[in-house]
Amino acid sequence: MTLILFIVRKLGGAAAAMLTVSFLVYMALEVNVEDVAVKVLGQFSTDAQRAAWLTANGYDDPFLIRYGRWLWSFVSGNWGESTYYRAPVIDLVPDRLAASGLLAGGALLVMVPVGLFAGLLAGMRPGSLIDRAVSLLSIVTTSIPDFASAVFLSAVFVFWLNWLPGASTMLSGFSFSEMVLPVLVLAFYSTGYLARVTRASMVEVMGTHYVRTARLKGASPARIVWRHALRNALITPVTVIMLQLPWLLSGVIVVEVFYAYKGFGTLLYDAALNSDIRLVEACAMVSVLVVVATQILSDIAYGWLNPRVSLLEAAMGSK
Amino acid sequence: MKDLKTNSDRPLHSSVKDLVEQVRSGAIDRRSFLRASAWLGVSVASASVFAGMKGEAFAQTETPVDGGTLRFACQIQELTDPMLSSWIEASNLYRNSLEFLTYVDADNITHPYLAKSWTPSEDLKVWDFELDERAKWSNGDAFTPEDVIFNIERWIAPDSQSSNKTAFSAVEKVEKTGDHSVRITLSRGVSSLPEQLYSYTCPMVHRNFVKDGANWPANPIGTGPFKLESFEVGRQAVFTKRADYWGTPAHLDEIHYIDMGTDVTTHLAALASGQIDVIYRASIAEYDLMKSLPNIQVLKANPAHTLVMRMQVDAKPFDDVRVRKAIQLAADNKQMLDVAYRGEGVIGANVHVSPTQPDYFPLEPVTRDVERAKALLAEAGYKDGLDIELTLGNTQGKWEQDTAQVLQQNLAEAGIRLKLNVLPASQYWPVWDKVPFGLTYWAHRPLGSMTLDLAYRSGGAWNESHFASKEFDAALDKAMAVVDPAKRSEAMREVEQILQDNAVMVQAYWPSRFCATSMKVRNYKLHPADYFRMDGIWLAQA
Numbered sequence: 001m002t003l004i005l006f007i008v009r010k011l012g013g014a015a016a017a018m019l020t021v022s023f024l025v026y027m028a029l030e031v032n033v034e035d036v037a038v039k040v041l042g043q044f045s046t047d048a049q050r051a052a053w054l055t056a057n058g059y060d061d062p063f064l065i066r067y068g069r070w071l072w073s074f075v076s077g078n079w080g081e082s083t084y085y086r087a088p089v090i091d092l093v094p095d096r097l098a099a100s101g102l103l104a105g106g107a108l109l110v111m112v113p114v115g116l117f118a119g120l121l122a123g124m125r126p127g128s129l130i131d132r133a134v135s136l137l138s139i140v141t142t143s144i145p146d147f148a149s150a151v152f153l154s155a156v157f158v159f160w161l162n163w164l165p166g167a168s169t170m171l172s173g174f175s176f177s178e179m180v181l182p183v184l185v186l187a188f189y190s191t192g193y194l195a196r197v198t199r200a201s202m203v204e205v206m207g208t209h210y211v212r213t214a215r216l217k218g219a220s221p222a223r224i225v226w227r228h229a230l231r232n233a234l235i236t237p238v239t240v241i242m243l244q245l246p247w248l249l250s251g252v253i254v255v256e257v258f259y260a261y262k263g264f265g266t267l268l269y270d271a272a273l274n275s276d277i278r279l280v281e282a283c284a285m286v287s288v289l290v291v292v293a294t295q296i297l298s299d300i301a302y303g304w305l306n307p308r309v310s311l312l313e314a315a316m317g318s319k
Numbered sequence: 320m321k322d323l324k325t326n327s328d329r330p331l332h333s334s335v336k337d338l339v340e341q342v343r344s345g346a347i348d349r350r351s352f353l354r355a356s357a358w359l360g361v362s363v364a365s366a367s368v369f370a371g372m373k374g375e376a377f378a379q380t381e382t383p384v385d386g387g388t389l390r391f392a393c394q395i396q397e398l399t400d401p402m403l404s405s406w407i408e409a410s411n412l413y414r415n416s417l418e419f420l421t422y423v424d425a426d427n428i429t430h431p432y433l434a435k436s437w438t439p440s441e442d443l444k445v446w447d448f449e450l451d452e453r454a455k456w457s458n459g460d461a462f463t464p465e466d467v468i469f470n471i472e473r474w475i476a477p478d479s480q481s482s483n484k485t486a487f488s489a490v491e492k493v494e495k496t497g498d499h500s501v502r503i504t505l506s507r508g509v510s511s512l513p514e515q516l517y518s519y520t521c522p523m524v525h526r527n528f529v530k531d532g533a534n535w536p537a538n539p540i541g542t543g544p545f546k547l548e549s550f551e552v553g554r555q556a557v558f559t560k561r562a563d564y565w566g567t568p569a570h571l572d573e574i575h576y577i578d579m580g581t582d583v584t585t586h587l588a589a590l591a592s593g594q595i596d597v598i599y600r601a602s603i604a605e606y607d608l609m610k611s612l613p614n615i616q617v618l619k620a621n622p623a624h625t626l627v628m629r630m631q632v633d634a635k636p637f638d639d640v641r642v643r644k645a646i647q648l649a650a651d652n653k654q655m656l657d658v659a660y661r662g663e664g665v666i667g668a669n670v671h672v673s674p675t676q677p678d679y680f681p682l683e684p685v686t687r688d689v690e691r692a693k694a695l696l697a698e699a700g701y702k703d704g705l706d707i708e709l710t711l712g713n714t715q716g717k718w719e720q721d722t723a724q725v726l727q728q729n730l731a732e733a734g735i736r737l738k739l740n741v742l743p744a745s746q747y748w749p750v751w752d753k754v755p756f757g758l759t760y761w762a763h764r765p766l767g768s769m770t771l772d773l774a775y776r777s778g779g780a781w782n783e784s785h786f787a788s789k790e791f792d793a794a795l796d797k798a799m800a801v802v803d804p805a806k807r808s809e810a811m812r813e814v815e816q817i818l819q820d821n822a823v824m825v826q827a828y829w830p831s832r833f834c835a836t837s838m839k840v841r842n843y844k845l846h847p848a849d850y851f852r853m854d855g856i857w858l859a860q861a
Contacts, residue, residue, distance in 0.1 A: 038749055046480075084397060084552060084553070085397075085552045085553060086397060086552065151584075154584075154588050158588045158591060158592050159588065159591055159608075159612070162591070162592065164592065165588075165589065165592040165593075165594050166585065166587070166588020166589045166590075166591055166592040166594065167579050167585050167586075167588060167589035167592075167594055167595075169554075169555075169577060169578075169579060169594075171554065171555050171575075171577060257580055257582065258582065258585060259585065260578070260579035260580045260582075260585050260589075262553075262554060266580065270553055273743045273744070273745050273746075274745045275745070275746060
């Protein structure tokens with residue numbers, strides 16, 4: 001019951017956030033009506049053709065009415081035509097989103113086990129050689145931005161060693177080797193970050209009284225970590241992982257463009273470059289949806305890990 | 320003279336005699352002789368033998384191998400009506416399926432194509448084209464004079480939005496003169512008409528093109544050696560070899576054009592790792608990386624393509640010729656070439672005719688004079704300097720912006736404060752002919768007069784500077800009617816001088832052009848206009 005109430009409440013908030021964003025996006029893109037006509041009809045169209053198109057498509061109406069109409073058609077699944085791809089927007093988005101989901105999933109598969117394991121290992125014995133090595137490595141990886149590590153990894157694995165393909169277009173179906181570099185670049189940054197957060201959290205938990213008590217009782221180190229420390233130490237890293245999800249989906253633009261990976265990031269990038277207004281609007285709305293959905297998921301996971309956090313209270317916004 | 324033959328077996332045009340004398344006396348080189356005699360309908364094979372160029376023109380050391388798939392990295396842009404295309408990159412796709420009346424090779428020599436011969440009248444105003452009777456459309460229809468008439472009339476129709484409307488403005492009439500012959504009548508003599516017919520906006524589409532929806536990828540009928548199998552903007556276009564092609568069959572079974580975005584480093588990475596075989600273009604930024612890669616061949620050429628920083632002569636403050644002159648005088652063309660393109664190219668003379676074009680006349684270049692620029696500005700009422708904005712789109716790469724930045728510093732010395740308005744490439748094209756001061760990339764044209772005809776003739780569709788001068792138009796008409804290469808260049812002196820005196824643009828340099836292919840690609844030549852015909856290309860067996 002609590003969970004349902006929590007979800008209902010959160011969905012309400014999500015809807016409000018999406019409504020706000022939709023208004024801002026629409027305002028930013030569709031105030032200049034003249035541009036819309038040029039984009040749809042092309043640079044060779046005449047002024048008369050543009051005026052006729054604008055009238056036929058209801059662009060003579062006041063802004064708010066146009067916004068309301070657009071919102072209604074968006075909600076009812078009519079996302080308009082892409083002027084660049086010459087296809088319905090709604091047909092373009094799901095495939096690209098799935099492709100980015102695949103990339104993000106791959107990055108998570110690398111980042112979560114490696115980051116958590118390295119962080120826990122380092123945090124168990126602060127100051128040890130392992131701890132120092134993990135800390136050093138994670139500082140190095142988190143200080144290199146993705147556009148730099150993409151160039152660096154390509155220089156090594158494509159141009160120098162010739163082990164991996166340099167572009168990841170996946171035109172002839174799924175290819176594992178084409179996935180490796182983009183996944184590595186995405187995971188490179190996040191893994192170090194996750195390891196550092198996990199390490200800090202683990203160090204804190206290992207110093208708490210209940211772990212000390214367990215140690216005094218004579219529990220084995222494995223039992224201490226597994227039974228007493230782990231679940232508590234995971235609360236912060238799980239939040240971090242959840243926060244990475246929207247970043248992975250919408251922040252992959254650099255990696256996707258660099259490797260010519262046809263995902264959601266390149267779709268948004270091409271749409272923006274070519275002023276494909278309907279497509280930009282749809283991508284923006286989908287991005288908000290992804291962010292809001294992962295936030296709800298992360299709240300639920302948080303509550304499961306830490307029973308002291310009440311979902312109901314979280315939902316109502318009270319302490 | 321006896322060895323020279325026309326493709327139509329008709330008598331030689333009287334100008335051929337002059338050309339023969341000039342090549343014998345050494346006044347023109349053999350390549351110029353080939354080019355000019357080909358315009359007049361002389362068979363290239365006979366002209367090559369005559370000029371003693373057989374070995375050079377037809378050398379081929381390897382036997383071509385049939386089969387295989389060639390993978391070509393380039394942008395897959397939206398394309399509907401070929402005559403409206405403003406991207407050469409897109410034209411390379413339909414070049415596989417759509418053919419032209421003539422074919423201009425990488426050496427700028429015009430050959431028969433859908434037209435097997437042409438004969439100009441003495442005054443170069445009436446041109447008789449004989450069509451190849453074997454030519455067939457992929458839907459089974461024969462290629463007929465009706466197709467040619469349909470296309471040319473559409474280019475020059477009053478409501479036509481095609482750049483062909485300006486390029487073929489001299490066309491008065493196109494008529495059928497036989498089952499396979501067409502006559503084009505011009506209002507003034509144009510010697511290079513056969514060469515112009517290979518411009519990228521001139522492929523022959525089927526006579527029912529408009530009736531069928533005027534959308535080529537949706538209804539890809541063509542006469543060419545390949546058939547369009549699939550076309551997805553931003554992803555990929557696939558062509559397959561046609562078994563029923565009317566001409567010499569192509570070697571490749573399939574061509575895959577793959578969109579890898581705009582970052583050439585990615586294209587090179589894909590080439591290095593064997594995912595693709597050809598990259599369409601690389602700029603100076605990738606030159607070093609390209610040269611360092613094993614197993615790829617780097618191709619380099621010096622076509623007549625350039626960046627033009629043109630000023631609209633009817634927009635303030637550029638409507639004052641003193642302002643335009645001051646900008647030219649303050650600009651350091653050599654520095655722009657050296658800094659922005661690392662010296663890989665040739666300096667320009669602000670007249671948009673390249674020394675590599677046969678009709679070029681070497682004018683005295685504008686020498687840099689900052690003091691005189693300042694004086695001119697003061698005279699024009701800008702004693703305290705001038706604020707202007709240059710719009711550019713890096714449509715060919717970052718070197719466009721680098722060039723503009725050098726200009727910015729040059730102009731600052733004369734008290735001109737230049738602001739750069741940098742747009743994404745695709746946002747530049749919608750405004751390229753609208754901004755008062757813009758930096759536009761102009762592709763190669765075989766002759767300087769062709770570019771000037773498109774870009775600076777009064778009222779032309781692509782006249783982005785709004786330059787309008789009756790004397791210029793008349794001088795250009797005169798130059799375009801001359802066949803003799805030496806006389807043509809002399810006639811261009813006046814044309815170039817008018818442009819230079821009016822200070823329409825800063826045209827700093829002619830950059831070299833680069834591209835790369837894998838080692839197994841054979842017979843791929845860097846066409847100066849970036850027109851790549853794929854039917855002669857083959858892949859060596861590993």
